[in-house]
Amino acid sequence: MTQTLTSRVADRLRAIVGDDxxxxxxxxxxxxxxxxxxxxRVVPRAVVLPETTDQVxxxxxxxxxxxxxxxxxxxxxxxxxxxxxxxxxxxVGTARMNRILSINEQNRLARVQTGVVNARxxxxxxxxxxxxxxxxxxxxxxxxxxxxxxxxxxPHCLKYGVTSRYVTGLTxxxxxxxxxxxxxxxxxxxxxxxxxxxxVGSEGCFGIATEIEVRLLPKVESIRTLLGIFDTMEAAGHAxxxxxxxxxxxxxxxxxxxxxxxxxxxxxxxxxYPVDAGAALVVEFDGTEAGLDDDAxxxxxxxxxxxxxxxxxxxxxxxxxALWKGRKKAFGAMGRIAPDLLVQDATVPRTRxxxxxxxxxxxxxEYDLKIANVFHAGDGNLHxxxxxxxxxxxxxxxxxxxxxxxxxxxVSVGGTITGEHGVGxxxxxxxPLVYNDVEMDMLRSVRRVFDPDGRLNPGKxxx
Amino acid sequence: MTLARSLRSALPDVSAREWDQSNxxxxxxxxxxxxxxxxxxxxxxxxxxxxxxxxxVGVLPLGSGRHLGPIGGGRFVALETSLLAGVDEYEPxxxxxxxxxxxxxxxxxxxxxxxxxxxxxxxPGVNERSIGxxxxxxxxxxxxxxYGSLRNHxxxxxxxxxxxxxxxxxxxxxxxxxxxxxxxxxxxxxxxLGILTSVCLRAFPLPAHERVLVLKGAKLKSLIExxxxxxxxxVLPVSIVVVGQLSAxxxxxxxxxxxxxxxSTVNADQSAIEKHLGISLDRLAGEEADGCLxxxxxxxxxxxxxxxVSVLPSRLSExxxxxDEVGVAKAVIDSYAGRLRMGSADMSADAVSALRGVxxxxxxxxxxxxxxxxxxxxxxxxxxxxxxxxRRLESIFDPSGVLWPAR
Numbered sequence: 001m002t003q004t005l006t007s008r009v010a011d012r013l014r015a016i017v018g019d020d021x022x023x024x025x026x027x028x029x030x031x032x033x034x035x036x037x038x039x040x041r042v043v044p045r046a047v048v049l050p051e052t053t054d055q056v057x058x059x060x061x062x063x064x065x066x067x068x069x070x071x072x073x074x075x076x077x078x079x080x081x082x083x084x085x086x087x088x089x090x091x092v093g094t095a096r097m098n099r100i101l102s103i104n105e106q107n108r109l110a111r112v113q114t115g116v117v118n119a120r121x122x123x124x125x126x127x128x129x130x131x132x133x134x135x136x137x138x139x140x141x142x143x144x145x146x147x148x149x150x151x152x153x154x155p156h157c158l159k160y161g162v163t164s165r166y167v168t169g170l171t172x173x174x175x176x177x178x179x180x181x182x183x184x185x186x187x188x189x190x191x192x193x194x195x196x197x198x199x200v201g202s203e204g205c206f207g208i209a210t211e212i213e214v215r216l217l218p219k220v221e222s223i224r225t226l227l228g229i230f231d232t233m234e235a236a237g238h239a240x241x242x243x244x245x246x247x248x249x250x251x252x253x254x255x256x257x258x259x260x261x262x263x264x265x266x267x268x269x270x271x272x273y274p275v276d277a278g279a280a281l282v283v284e285f286d287g288t289e290a291g292l293d294d295d296a297x298x299x300x301x302x303x304x305x306x307x308x309x310x311x312x313x314x315x316x317x318x319x320x321x322a323l324w325k326g327r328k329k330a331f332g333a334m335g336r337i338a339p340d341l342l343v344q345d346a347t348v349p350r351t352r353x354x355x356x357x358x359x360x361x362x363x364x365x366e367y368d369l370k371i372a373n374v375f376h377a378g379d380g381n382l383h384x385x386x387x388x389x390x391x392x393x394x395x396x397x398x399x400x401x402x403x404x405x406x407x408x409x410x411v412s413v414g415g416t417i418t419g420e421h422g423v424g425x426x427x428x429x430x431x432p433l434v435y436n437d438v439e440m441d442m443l444r445s446v447r448r449v450f451d452p453d454g455r456l457n458p459g460k461x462x463x
Numbered sequence: 464m465t466l467a468r469s470l471r472s473a474l475p476d477v478s479a480r481e482w483d484q485s486n487x488x489x490x491x492x493x494x495x496x497x498x499x500x501x502x503x504x505x506x507x508x509x510x511x512x513x514x515x516x517x518x519x520v521g522v523l524p525l526g527s528g529r530h531l532g533p534i535g536g537g538r539f540v541a542l543e544t545s546l547l548a549g550v551d552e553y554e555p556x557x558x559x560x561x562x563x564x565x566x567x568x569x570x571x572x573x574x575x576x577x578x579x580x581x582x583x584x585x586x587p588g589v590n591e592r593s594i595g596x597x598x599x600x601x602x603x604x605x606x607x608x609x610y611g612s613l614r615n616h617x618x619x620x621x622x623x624x625x626x627x628x629x630x631x632x633x634x635x636x637x638x639x640x641x642x643x644x645x646x647x648x649x650x651x652x653x654x655x656l657g658i659l660t661s662v663c664l665r666a667f668p669l670p671a672h673e674r675v676l677v678l679k680g681a682k683l684k685s686l687i688e689x690x691x692x693x694x695x696x697x698v699l700p701v702s703i704v705v706v707g708q709l710s711a712x713x714x715x716x717x718x719x720x721x722x723x724x725x726x727s728t729v730n731a732d733q734s735a736i737e738k739h740l741g742i743s744l745d746r747l748a749g750e751e752a753d754g755c756l757x758x759x760x761x762x763x764x765x766x767x768x769x770x771x772v773s774v775l776p777s778r779l780s781e782x783x784x785x786x787d788e789v790g791v792a793k794a795v796i797d798s799y800a801g802r803l804r805m806g807s808a809d810m811s812a813d814a815v816s817a818l819r820g821v822x823x824x825x826x827x828x829x830x831x832x833x834x835x836x837x838x839x840x841x842x843x844x845x846x847x848x849x850x851x852x853x854r855r856l857e858s859i860f861d862p863s864g865v866l867w868p869a870r
Contacts, residue, residue, distance in 0.1 A: 129697060
């Protein structure tokens, strides 16, 4: 049962951020009851929307004084319940901290407030011939602060790496309101522990990052995109292994399975994928124009050798967008098949993909569930999407059992329980599949280094 | 009772012998270990650290033993990882390789190259260094521009904490966000959080073609500007360095760019860079290129005294202008990363301290990578808050303060 915030505390918060930026009305709080993982919902006591580091600091001091839990939230697009409120807690939302503070063309750096939307940074740096590489699927809405909290990836992290590779420095507000600077470009020679790297991916449990310094890359000159159509998922998996094994370095390698293709083609997002295909493989290369056709030719040959029935190559930006459509709109298309969708996330060694996918299909059959697979095949990052109706309690229980089996399977072949969505509340129960008691204790101890009282995002990652 | 006798009594199966001063062919000013211990397994490392905690004895981890700083006071033993050697697991199609931390990089590298792969590590003397030492120092060179830091290539590790707990960190997959990333502070932690016993690294396909491009100049300083301009080209080389007085180039200084990719790509990249710079670059090939790259890689890093500087690339010229007395004429400068390395046998501590002041005023940092006597100049410090957090982390991983008596 959510507790109401006392008027005294609410007044203290309003004095810091202004009346309009403290939300306490129950009707408005409902909008914050979950993040992108809607299976869990809790209405927060209040939502505070600061605009500066100083305001975040003052807000956290009040929370610390009052002994109130804090749940940080960016755009709320996370898929693991990382921004799920607690009944006793207040959400500190960073969406209004949305200023790009500087773009340093010569040093290829940008400094932003934490609520800047991922894609907006790339738009803002484009006139300088630069861009920000990590591109999670939600990049048009997710914030860079959320990306830091989750160490987000995206389709192109196969070649370019995930968020932690690009974050050079952080301004962080700790649980007691202390403002701390971590790292910074130009300070690599300092003999210190990599606290920036440790903070990235800490899911809001260590502090609230308010300003972020990131590296930018030069915009790529050209892109080549291929779509391979396969009769079976296994053949598509072999094509991926052949492409990577041949020494090619694609920017992205993505697969969708038949269930996903059928869902997309039956939706408004129809991309023209054949509905009888077992799998569709999107392969993308980027770089200097001169070498791309050679790379694309070699990848096409790998697809055909692995049994592709057809390989289509985009010849324009429009065609490229069309080839990607079946992949990028997959989650949206599934909404018409079932009321609820559990987007799972796990990683396995790439060579184990065919056997893992075959077993996931069996698990779906055993639990009488529809599972559609979309995944970043190049780095073995699976997204088995389980379709269900959360009003059906019996089906929900089957979903949970199937999820656990899938996670157990992925860990058993040398993988892990999440590649990019984070643990949040959704994966917390699976952590013992990966970590033993000693390791779990160490995770808890490290959390206490940053937040001794456990006030920041309680109940997430580890209890 | 001597430490050797105490150790043999507590752990009779562990290989240990009295320290022989003839082992001390490396830079360890300030102290000498009493015993050299050579464990053969993670379990033995755990037993040794547990014993050390009970005895109140410091433990100095040794990989190849080439890159240590000064040793602090008190009694301590050296724990050498050379018997934790060998490639444990290699799956070429997954581009991952797991080895014991006592394995030399050359062993890992030759295993990878047999399968058309490599690990893009290019720190000084890399081939003879142990994997554990490289990872503990997060040691990397100018290939950082094209491949990222070594920190990005360590996927997993087994760590024994100061009190003997065994932790498996990370895993064998490239994307992994299960729990807080405890691997990050361990990589580059210089043994302060524990002793690594095995490491899983990400491998890369060998580039189909490498091109080495050179712009020679009489003076290093004149090459900084074109190097910075190369860093803003629409094509990013895998490394951009300026190096002074290269013997492989007849004593000339040079801007050296490396390009990797298919030959057609490399041709196009070279054209794009030359157009951006407004000049033509010479190509190096064969033995001349290899010799040049090896000299660049090792320059200064194996000298008795060596300092490293980091600064924003846009401030490099100011650092170079202030570094004459530290030997900048023979420096190697990674202009994309904003890093300089300078080494010599007779570098002056006062000159280094003066340079540190300049570097810090420019927002950068200086660290002393090697120094062969106790009167060592200071490094740039962490900010206080970072130091406090680091100390608290260290106290969790090493509650008795057993590890690395140098700190």
